[in-house]
Amino acid sequence: MKLTLIGTGNVQGCPLYGCECPACQRAREQSKYARTLCSALLEDNGKQWLIDANHPHWDRRFPAGTVAGIFITHYHMDHVQALFNLRWGLGPSIPVYHPDDPKGCDDLFKHPGILDFQPPLKANQALQLARLQVIPLALNHSKPCFGYLFCSPQGRIAYLTDTKGIPDDSWQQLLRQPPKYVVIDCSNPPLAKAKNHNNLSDVLELAHALPDSQWLLTHIGHELDEYLMEHPDCLSPNVSVAHDEQCLSL
């Protein structure tokens, strides 16, 4: 099983248009520090699934017939915007797995095109796709939102964005058998008061409580990147900062 973190930025991305902060300037000068919208690619046993769909060149990167399905975390525009032209494509339909959010985003449900929206998933009820088991985990966000725990014979990876903290039922799933990797929303610097996203203090506390997992920060905002430039030693040994196109393999 392999998870590629296609994008690791929050809704603003880095560099943020018009921003002259050190993190945005660095990202303009060295593309390895740039962050695009947060999404990921899961590969297992010769098949690939997307987690969220926001890549600007989605159609070129994933030609028709190459994607077994899309897992939607939630229907905020920065996570689903590639669906809006993808839906008018030709070729085989693409199963879309998602939380129960009757509103969805704009008119996607009314005009789904080739998107085959599956019955909404339920938290903690596993979906079996060949040998891959996927457990939806409820998260704390302003819209119904799922993280996903991917379980293959080689091990487990949790992908948890967007969220503030982790609800108890979801936390219990992680405790039961700690994943090798936990990829988690960490949008803001420590002590930032955002209701719907973790700050660095939130994540360090969680990572401390699950020390056998390797925690990777994603959905990162430019202010957190600036903080990390100023405080390079602020992370614990089991926490690291993800970058775009980083691969996690089991």
Ligand SMILES: [Zn+2]
């Ligand atoms: Zn900036």
Ligand SMILES: [Zn+2]
């Ligand atoms: Zn969101």
Ligand SMILES: [Zn+2]
């Ligand atoms: Zn988001």
